[in-house]
Amino acid sequence: xxxxxxxxxxxLVPMAMLVQSAIAQGPPNRGNPQAASVSSDxxxxxxxxxxxxxxxARNPQAYGxxxxxxxADPGPWPPASYGFLGxxxxxxxxxxxxxxxxxxxxGFELGSEEANRRTxxxxxxxRAVLPAFGNDPEARCExxxxxxxxxxxxxxxxxxxxxxxxxxxxxxxxxxxWDNREIWLxxxxxxxxxxxxxxxxxxxxxxxxxxxxxxxxxxxxxxxWLDQYGYPISGKAVLEERWERPSPNRLRxxxxxxxxxxxxxxWKSSLKVWTLIPKDKMAIGGWSGILEDRCVPSDxxxxxxxxxxxxxxx
Amino acid sequence: MKNAHRTVLSTVAALLLATPFVAAHHGSAISxxxxxxxxxxxxxxxxxxxxxxxxxxxxxxxxxGTVEHWVSELLTNPSVLARAGWTRxxxxxxxxxxxxxxxxxxxxxxxxxxxxxxxxxxxxxxxxVGDRSDVKAVDLDGVPNGLQPTGEKKLPGQPGA
Numbered sequence: 001x002x003x004x005x006x007x008x009x010x011x012l013v014p015m016a017m018l019v020q021s022a023i024a025q026g027p028p029n030r031g032n033p034q035a036a037s038v039s040s041d042x043x044x045x046x047x048x049x050x051x052x053x054x055x056x057a058r059n060p061q062a063y064g065x066x067x068x069x070x071x072a073d074p075g076p077w078p079p080a081s082y083g084f085l086g087x088x089x090x091x092x093x094x095x096x097x098x099x100x101x102x103x104x105x106x107g108f109e110l111g112s113e114e115a116n117r118r119t120x121x122x123x124x125x126x127r128a129v130l131p132a133f134g135n136d137p138e139a140r141c142e143x144x145x146x147x148x149x150x151x152x153x154x155x156x157x158x159x160x161x162x163x164x165x166x167x168x169x170x171x172x173x174x175x176x177x178w179d180n181r182e183i184w185l186x187x188x189x190x191x192x193x194x195x196x197x198x199x200x201x202x203x204x205x206x207x208x209x210x211x212x213x214x215x216x217x218x219x220x221x222x223x224x225w226l227d228q229y230g231y232p233i234s235g236k237a238v239l240e241e242r243w244e245r246p247s248p249n250r251l252r253x254x255x256x257x258x259x260x261x262x263x264x265x266x267w268k269s270s271l272k273v274w275t276l277i278p279k280d281k282m283a284i285g286g287w288s289g290i291l292e293d294r295c296v297p298s299d300x301x302x303x304x305x306x307x308x309x310x311x312x313x314x
Numbered sequence: 315m316k317n318a319h320r321t322v323l324s325t326v327a328a329l330l331l332a333t334p335f336v337a338a339h340h341g342s343a344i345s346x347x348x349x350x351x352x353x354x355x356x357x358x359x360x361x362x363x364x365x366x367x368x369x370x371x372x373x374x375x376x377x378x379g380t381v382e383h384w385v386s387e388l389l390t391n392p393s394v395l396a397r398a399g400w401t402r403x404x405x406x407x408x409x410x411x412x413x414x415x416x417x418x419x420x421x422x423x424x425x426x427x428x429x430x431x432x433x434x435x436x437x438x439x440x441x442x443v444g445d446r447s448d449v450k451a452v453d454l455d456g457v458p459n460g461l462q463p464t465g466e467k468k469l470p471g472q473p474g475a
Contacts, residue, residue: 062397109344112466130345130423130469157393175393284396293393299364306369306387310345312424312469 040069041247041275049211049245052161052170055282055290056251056274058154063281068250071154071273082152084227084255085270088122088263095232095262099124102230105131105139124229132304132311137225139304141295143200145224146181146217147239147255149174152228154274158282158290161251170206170213175290183215193219198235200224215241226257234261249276342367342387346430348420351451352461356384356417361409363402367391368443370409370431372417377456384427386419390444398445405443408436415442418451423469425462
């Protein structure tokens with residue numbers, strides 16, 4: 001038996017080294033958000049900085065293109081963290097109450113050694129529960145909401161930007177859940193949220209500041225989570241997005257959430273960066289474009305049965 | 315056997331990170347012990363190519379001839395599979411009921427015959443329905459119950475396998 005144990009343990013050594021190696025490599029900008037502002041794109045061809053048309057992803061290596069180090073979220077964890085990130089401001093009493101009600105399945109597991117040790121991270125990153133015992137709206141195929149669509153897009157799920165022919169709006173399409181939003185450029189004013197029905201993706205107007213597209217969104221449905229870590233967002237929130245195309249093959253955005261009902265100060269996200277994926281690279285069977293990657297409730301229900309079984313949930 | 319398991323796992327625990335950051339699609343990884351992967355030959359009994367993760371049921375036969383019925387989910391989601399060339403038709407065809415495959419598994423933290431499949435190989439040794447060719451695991455083909463979670467990986471209050 002001792003021999004078996006030794007054999008098994010030795011067999012696992014390469015696996016351990018592999019895991020440790022992967023962790024050691026990590027994203028080059030890990031722990032240094034400023035590094036994300038430098039584009040690694042070496043394409044020097046002339047381009048229109050106000051043209052965001054195209055298919056965008058954060059994992060260009062999946063399409064046979066060079067890696068994009070700054071496309072990974074900054075942070076001390078694996079690159080696929082896909083959160084709003086930045087430094088969450090203190091929550092209001094009402095915000096804290098809503099925050100406590102949300103039980104995410106992502107982050108360091110609540111009560112784990114890492115969760116207890118990483119006190120440098122906001123508690124939102126250190127309170128994950130098994131999805132079977134969480135209440136993530138995504139697990140019911142509810143709409144993700146705008147901020148979560150943006151922060152999640154680009155890894156396994158991609159994003160498309162389309163300028164309308166009349167140039168009065170930009171249509172943004174998201175692969176995961178097959179969702180979309182309009183960014184209006186026709187000069188309309190930000191709506192009074194009390195005059196409108198709330199929407200998961202809100203109402204978005206935009207203006208150009210130089211080559212930066214500044215988008216302001218309001219009118220959110222407060223049943224959504226701000227991101228996959230369960231941060232709440234209220235119906236009175238204002239989300240500002242500052243989109244730029246710093247090089248031919250990069251698109252980036254900085255988000256700022258102002259939501260005094262939930263947070264005591266504006267919250268600036270980490271910088272999110274995407275790579276332009278040529279149409280022919282993002283094609284299956286010759287058909288290019290984003291996938292119809294819907295969250296189908298009946299599929300989700302079946303999956304959740306497996307999920308619950310794995311968690312020993314009766 | 316218990317002592318042997320304890321020896322193996324304590325050795326491995328010293329080598330691996332105890333708890334990875336849980337960020338997989340739908341947070342699946344947190345439900346399984348993905349830091350202690352093991353492999354086994356198995357026979358597919360059903361496969362469903364669906365969001366957010368495909369699911370698969372399979373049987374494996376232990377050294378004493380007992381057939382274990384397992385349920386599992388695949389870590390790789392359909393959009394990633396499709397882009398890696400594993401479209402629905404091709405995947406379903408590759409994992410027809412009765413197909414013999416080698417699976418790289420992380421057992422559910424509740425224990426028992428439930429797991430997450432990180433990698434699949436066919437009888438020719440080719441990586442199929444996935445793109446995680448670098449996944450490594452300890453071979454426990456024929457070992458009853460495969461590798462069951464212990465220590466902090468084992469969820470409290472769960473029965474043993």
